[in-house]
Amino acid sequence: MSALSTQVADRREPWDDVRTPSQWAEAWRRLRKQRIAMASLVFLVVVAVVAVFAPLLTTSGYSEIGFDPLEAPRWAHIMGTDELGRDTWSRVAYGARISMLVGFGSQAIALAIGLPLGAVAGFYGRWLDALLMRATDIMFSLPSILVALLFVTAFGTSVEVLMLAIGFATWPTLARLVRAEVLRTKQLEFVEAADSIGCSPSRVLRVHVLPHTTGLVIVQITFAISQAIFTEAFLSFIGLGAQPPAPSWGRLLVDGFQYLQTSPHLVIFPGAALFLTILALNSLGDGLRDVLDPHRPN
Amino acid sequence: MALYLTRRLLTLIPAWIGVTLLAFMFVHSIPGGPFDTGAVRPPATRAILESHYHLDRSLPVQYVLYMKNVVTGDLGESIVQPGLRVSTVLTQRFPTSAELGGAALLVALGIGVPAGLLAATKRNQLLDRVVMVGATIGYAIPNFILSILFILVVGLDLRLLPLGGWGRPSQVVLPALALGLPWASFVARLTRGTVIGTLEQDYIRTARAKGAGPARVLVQHAFRNALMPITTVTALLIAELITGSLVIESIFSIPGMGQYLTNSVLGSDYTMTLGLIIFYATLLFAANVVVDLLYVWLDPRIRY
Numbered sequence: 001m002s003a004l005s006t007q008v009a010d011r012r013e014p015w016d017d018v019r020t021p022s023q024w025a026e027a028w029r030r031l032r033k034q035r036i037a038m039a040s041l042v043f044l045v046v047v048a049v050v051a052v053f054a055p056l057l058t059t060s061g062y063s064e065i066g067f068d069p070l071e072a073p074r075w076a077h078i079m080g081t082d083e084l085g086r087d088t089w090s091r092v093a094y095g096a097r098i099s100m101l102v103g104f105g106s107q108a109i110a111l112a113i114g115l116p117l118g119a120v121a122g123f124y125g126r127w128l129d130a131l132l133m134r135a136t137d138i139m140f141s142l143p144s145i146l147v148a149l150l151f152v153t154a155f156g157t158s159v160e161v162l163m164l165a166i167g168f169a170t171w172p173t174l175a176r177l178v179r180a181e182v183l184r185t186k187q188l189e190f191v192e193a194a195d196s197i198g199c200s201p202s203r204v205l206r207v208h209v210l211p212h213t214t215g216l217v218i219v220q221i222t223f224a225i226s227q228a229i230f231t232e233a234f235l236s237f238i239g240l241g242a243q244p245p246a247p248s249w250g251r252l253l254v255d256g257f258q259y260l261q262t263s264p265h266l267v268i269f270p271g272a273a274l275f276l277t278i279l280a281l282n283s284l285g286d287g288l289r290d291v292l293d294p295h296r297p298n
Numbered sequence: 299m300a301l302y303l304t305r306r307l308l309t310l311i312p313a314w315i316g317v318t319l320l321a322f323m324f325v326h327s328i329p330g331g332p333f334d335t336g337a338v339r340p341p342a343t344r345a346i347l348e349s350h351y352h353l354d355r356s357l358p359v360q361y362v363l364y365m366k367n368v369v370t371g372d373l374g375e376s377i378v379q380p381g382l383r384v385s386t387v388l389t390q391r392f393p394t395s396a397e398l399g400g401a402a403l404l405v406a407l408g409i410g411v412p413a414g415l416l417a418a419t420k421r422n423q424l425l426d427r428v429v430m431v432g433a434t435i436g437y438a439i440p441n442f443i444l445s446i447l448f449i450l451v452v453g454l455d456l457r458l459l460p461l462g463g464w465g466r467p468s469q470v471v472l473p474a475l476a477l478g479l480p481w482a483s484f485v486a487r488l489t490r491g492t493v494i495g496t497l498e499q500d501y502i503r504t505a506r507a508k509g510a511g512p513a514r515v516l517v518q519h520a521f522r523n524a525l526m527p528i529t530t531v532t533a534l535l536i537a538e539l540i541t542g543s544l545v546i547e548s549i550f551s552i553p554g555m556g557q558y559l560t561n562s563v564l565g566s567d568y569t570m571t572l573g574l575i576i577f578y579a580t581l582l583f584a585a586n587v588v589v590d591l592l593y594v595w596l597d598p599r600i601r602y
Contacts, residue, residue, distance in 0.1 A: 134313060134316070135316075137313045137316075138313055138316040138317050138320060141313065141317055141582050141583055142317060142320070142321070142575070142578075143538070143540060143541040143578070143582075145541040146541055146578065149560075150321070150324040150563070153564065154327040155327075226438075233442075234440065234442070234545060237442050237545050238544060238545060238548070239560075253442065253443070253446070257446065260450065260454075261454060264450065267446055271443045271446065274440065274443065275438055275440075275443060278438040279435065279438035282434065282437060283434065286434075
């Protein structure tokens with residue numbers, strides 16, 4: 001009897017040696033083949049490095065004055081100087097900090113609100129679902145920029161409030177996406193299987209249903225970060241974003257706008273930084289959607 | 299149909315009340331009241347002013363008093379500029395903003411839809427690539443950067459079009475393009491995606507098999523189905539164009555509503571801010587109902 005069970009345990013099948021890569025390793029392998037998405041990822045890493053190490057990469061502080069004002073780009077000031085004689089490169093580099101913080105921070109907040117609400121509404125349904133859907137209806141009927149605008153005027157314009165404002169204005173999209181995906185996933189056989197072997201509903205949700213939404217959430221977040229950076233720039237442009245002397249990219253644009261004819265470098269460099277970052281985030285999002293979205297054929 | 303419409307309108311009521319309540323709470327959490335302008339007033343005057351605008355009452359009472367007027371169509375008057383009625387601002391300024399928004403919507407759909415259709419029919423060919431690269435870039439340019447580019451190139455260098463103001467048709471071109479082009483890119487990508495998806499359907503093969511030409515297949519069969527997501531997005535676009543015009547109006551010195559909205563928020567002009575937001579929200583609710591009704595007309599399979 002014991003010999004038999006040893007025999008069974010020892011028997012090896014031909015497929016035992018074939019290791020299948022994990023879902024994430026597979027996604028990463030496919031993403032690496034997409035040149036535009038990879039170039040975008042590299043660019044975003046560079047922006048992140050500039051944001052983190054801004055003090056080391058610049059020769060003067062972002063509010064340090066005293067250079068010749070409105071000077072065109074040359075070796076000492078590769079992006080020129082502004083109307084107060086501040087180095088534009090320093091300001092663009094520190095601006096990356098604000099844009100990145102607002103972009104990632106606001107979406108962390110949106111995720112913290114939207115993911116649990118959407119998951120619970122989709123999974124448990126009934127009055128909870130109805131309530132959440134009405135709440136998102138209300139949020140959707142107010143343009144998100146308007147919500148952010150109200151938030152900022154009510155609570156001030158620090159970077160933290162900007163993150164909160166944009167996060168609060170964008171969570172409904174995420175909640176709806178997660179809800180729809182949870183609704184779809186909970187019909188699948190493996191969920192029924194988990195349920196029938198006695199998993200509690202909360203375990204089914206956490207362990208079996210939620211991991212299924214990860215791919216879609218990552219894709220949505222990538223696009224939402226680019227929208228958040230755009231919204232911060234927009235708020236700065238109408239005077240409600242980061243306050244001087246803090247150099248957000250939108251702020252730099254609106255300040256430089258007055259010197260458009262004589263010193264276009266004040267608009268071109270922050271404008272290009274903003275444009276390329278949004279472009280890279282959108283292109284990375286497109287690439288991620290191709291490798292992570294289960295609804296898209298490959 | 300009539301039943302559906304009634305039900306749809308009835309469910310809007312709680313949502314609409316929710317919007318007004320949310321907006322009311324936000325507006326009143328703004329620090330600094332309308333009479334904190336630095337002007338020295340005797341306390342008695344201040345008390346009279348506050349009681350005239352019901353500011354001495356509790357917030358729930360203020361809300362109810364305010365909504366009583368709103369329901370009868372009276373959005374009240376500005377607190378900061380006495381005598382300036384919200385409805386006056388709406389009748390004087392909204393047509394301008396609506397013209398700009400309408401022109402931008404025309405740009406978004408008039409350029410986006412044909413470009414997307416063209417890309418879908420020439421899938422993976424040079425023309426498709428060019429359109430898609432253009433659309434990816436266009437969607438990443440914030441409208442205020444696009445405005446600056448237009449002013450630099452078209453206005454200052456080429457001197458082709460006026461840089462600001464409102465009233466002549468030539469003054470509409472640049473702001474409408476700046477506001478509409480990023481969304482044209484978005485619409486082009488959406489149109490291409492849905493048309494390509496539709497072209498793979500069985501009924502398209504049937505249409506081809508019975509001898510319909512490529513143009514007829516594209517317009518009569520494929521495009522008709524692609525209209526649904528485009529219609530959905532149009533409702534969202536209206537909201538985006540309204541808020542987008544805040545910046546465009548200030549860059550091109552267009553006398554629209556944007557300036558009133560920002561100034562009223564900055565100046566704690568409760569009634570003005572509230573009135574404008576409620577107006578915007580109502581407009582968006584209406585747009586969504588119209589879109590729902592359009593579905594029925596576009597897709598005979600949908601019955602309410």
